[in-house]
Amino acid sequence: MTVAVILMVIDQLKRALAISKKDIMIYYLKGPVIIFGVLFPAFLFVAFMIGRDLPVDFLIAGLLGMTIFFTSTSITPVIAPTETQTRNLERLASSPVSITTILLGDILASVLFGIGISLVPILLGIALGVTITHPFTLAVAIILASFCFSAMGLIFSSTPTSMTSTVMMMSTMVKFPLVFISGVFIKLGDLPQWGRALASISPLTYITDLCRYSFHETNYYSVYVSISALIMFLIIFMISAVKLHEKSLPKRL
Amino acid sequence: MNAIEVNNLTKRFGDFTAVDNLDFEVENGEIFGFLGPNGAGKTTTARMLTGIIKPDSGLIKIKGIDIQRNPIKAKQIIGVVPELSNAYTDLSAWHNLQFMAQLYGIPKNKSTKRAEKLLMKFDLYEWKDHKVKTFSKGMKQKLILAMSLMNDPEILFLDEPTSGLDVRSSRLIKDMVLELNKEGKTIFLTTHYMEEANQLCNRIAVINHGNIAAIDAPEKLKMRIGGLKWVEIGFNIPVDPHDLHAMQGVVDVQKSGDKLRLYTDKPGRIVYQLVDYSRSSNLEILTLNTMTPTLEDIFIKLTEGE
Numbered sequence: 066m067t068v069a070v071i072l073m074v075i076d077q078l079k080r081a082l083a084i085s086k087k088d089i090m091i092y093y094l095k096g097p098v099i100i101f102g103v104l105f106p107a108f109l110f111v112a113f114m115i116g117r118d119l120p121v122d123f124l125i126a127g128l129l130g131m132t133i134f135f136t137s138t139s140i141t142p143v144i145a146p147t148e149t150q151t152r153n154l155e156r157l158a159s160s161p162v163s164i165t166t167i168l169l170g171d172i173l174a175s176v177l178f179g180i181g182i183s184l185v186p187i188l189l190g191i192a193l194g195v196t197i198t199h200p201f202t203l204a205v206a207i208i209l210a211s212f213c214f215s216a217m218g219l220i221f222s223s224t225p226t227s228m229t230s231t232v233m234m235m236s237t238m239v240k241f242p243l244v245f246i247s248g249v250f251i252k253l254g255d256l257p258q259w260g261r262a263l264a265s266i267s268p269l270t271y272i273t274d275l276c277r278y279s280f281h282e283t284n285y286y287s288v289y290v291s292i293s294a295l296i297m298f299l300i301i302f303m304i305s306a307v308k309l310h311e312k313s314l315p316k317r318l
Numbered sequence: 319m320n321a322i323e324v325n326n327l328t329k330r331f332g333d334f335t336a337v338d339n340l341d342f343e344v345e346n347g348e349i350f351g352f353l354g355p356n357g358a359g360k361t362t363t364a365r366m367l368t369g370i371i372k373p374d375s376g377l378i379k380i381k382g383i384d385i386q387r388n389p390i391k392a393k394q395i396i397g398v399v400p401e402l403s404n405a406y407t408d409l410s411a412w413h414n415l416q417f418m419a420q421l422y423g424i425p426k427n428k429s430t431k432r433a434e435k436l437l438m439k440f441d442l443y444e445w446k447d448h449k450v451k452t453f454s455k456g457m458k459q460k461l462i463l464a465m466s467l468m469n470d471p472e473i474l475f476l477d478e479p480t481s482g483l484d485v486r487s488s489r490l491i492k493d494m495v496l497e498l499n500k501e502g503k504t505i506f507l508t509t510h511y512m513e514e515a516n517q518l519c520n521r522i523a524v525i526n527h528g529n530i531a532a533i534d535a536p537e538k539l540k541m542r543i544g545g546l547k548w549v550e551i552g553f554n555i556p557v558d559p560h561d562l563h564a565m566q567g568v569v570d571v572q573k574s575g576d577k578l579r580l581y582t583d584k585p586g587r588i589v590y591q592l593v594d595y596s597r598s599s600n601l602e603i604l605t606l607n608t609m610t611p612t613l614e615d616i617f618i619k620l621t622e623g624e
């Protein structure tokens with residue numbers, strides 16, 4: 066019995082991989098993904114950092130956190146509305162995969178994108194003389210955060226719409242404020258009490274803090290707190306995404 | 319064990335009952351037609367049978383497997399062509415087929431061979447590396463059918479597979495359906511074309527307002543609605559409809575453009591009489607058609623007295 070279950074899980078994982086391969090072939094080069102996932106964080110960063118006198122490793126940590134955040138949340142929200150519109154979803158729903166498998170596939174594609182693009186600020190940092198003191202922690206943090214934000218992106222797309230622009234607008238309305246409360250531009254320690262309280266409810270806070278730790282140990286939270294927080298957010302986002310998409314899928318047909 | 323067994327199947331959307339307590343079974347190896355007008359509940363039923371939406375109540379068994387309890391196992395052995403589905407237009411035909419194979423867990427060497435065979439069969443092989451975007455509607459539909467066959471399903475569900483296709487493409491799809499059936503596949507076919515159901519199906523369920531009005535072999539269904547066939551005739555000069563009404567076996571005569579329609583349940587006899595009539599009155603017959611009942615006629619008959 067348990068062996069059968071394990072085999073079935075492995076089987077579904079393989080099928081999730083097939084789904085992410087399909088996503089990679091189709092969605093990496095879509096307009097909204099490039100705009101919201103790559104150009105957006107770059108502009109935001111330049112707009113806020115120019116002319117400010119902050120240490121370079123602080124800046125790069127902020128940029129890195131923000132890049133992972135924007136790239137990982139740029140693909141997953143696009144897939145469901147697009148496939149609703151192009152009428153691919155019913156086909157997928159009729160094949161022997163669970164909704165969790167489909168979402169996992171979408172998340173994997175998004176995670177790879179997030180990790181790939183996050184190399185850009187890291188290389189930029191290295192070029193500017195930032196040293197990575199804790200590469201292993203940084204790797205774990207980036208992977209974990211990519212999963213977390215990719216799952217978060219799925220929640221935006223759980224309304225049964227076929228309008229990609231609606232989903233992108235909604236997600237931007239949530240993502241923007243999060244950037245400002247997450248200590249990307251300001252040190253957490255410099256924030257007033259209420260500011261720190263607000264920052265603590267944003268997952269972006271923890272990945273940025275982990276980046277700061279990995280570069281220069283200028284972190285505010287302990288590594289364990291940040292990692293646990295990200296894991297907790299990931300679990301909450303994933304469970305909510307599966308529940309919400311199970312509900313919305315029949316309405317998309 | 320039957321291919322499909324359905325018991326007390328019901329689906330509501332809000333207060334509206336789209337599928338109302340259906341009971342039927344589809345035998346192994348048959349082509350089962352699900353025939354009904356727009357909004358009858360055909361697609362809703364097909365979606366429940368293929369595990370895409372959940373029924374409000376009722377039991378569905380696919381080869382004995384309860385699709386609600388064991389969706390993955392049941393879906394593994396069926397092929398589905400949804401009503402308005404599409405292949406991934408940004409991918410090539412080949413990648414679409416391979417993606418299907420991976421979703422069904424088919425090993426690489428097997429899926430390569432199968433994809434090649436299907437592309438040949440559907441005359442798409444030379445287009446295999448082209449993106450589906452560039453395909454015509456007929457080519458797309460052939461590809462979608464090919465995709466549903468990648469897992470070599472035991473049961474194939476086709477929801478209006480020929481709607482919107484030209485005569486040639488729909489002929490091709492229909493031939494393919496017959497061939498697949500000959501190979502032993504059970505086929506559940508949804509359509510609102512009476513003629514298509516007539517040509518293809520061993521048995522037809524007529525569905526209206528979510529209820530099954532009748533299930534039978536096509537010819538037997540037609541026999542149930544005698545008096546609704548007609549013969550349509552056009553002469554070189556106008557004739558008095560009363561002359562025709564007087565013929566034996568004519569139930570009614572109606573004008574249809576410049577032709578006359580004679581309703582009857584014995585079209586053969588009427589044709590003899592019409593030929594005699596034209597000879598004796600020195601008329602020339604310009605057109606002569608006999609018509610079997612249309613879906614509409616069947617409906618009117620089957621839902622009469624409700």
Ligand SMILES: Nc1ncnc2c1ncn2[C@@H]1O[C@H](COP(=O)(O)OP(=O)(O)OP(=O)(O)O)[C@@H](O)[C@H]1O
Binds near residue numbers: 401
């Ligand atoms: N998701 C839904 N929400 C609300 N009503 C629905 C939904 N899906 C179908 N219906 C309604 O259920 C009824 C049956 O629809 P269904 O699509 O099954 O009909 P059909 O027989 O396939 O018709 P067609 O020939 O047009 O394809 C229709 O009145 C339709 O409006």
Ligand SMILES: [Mg+2]
Binds near residue numbers: 361362401477
């Ligand atoms: Mg339909």
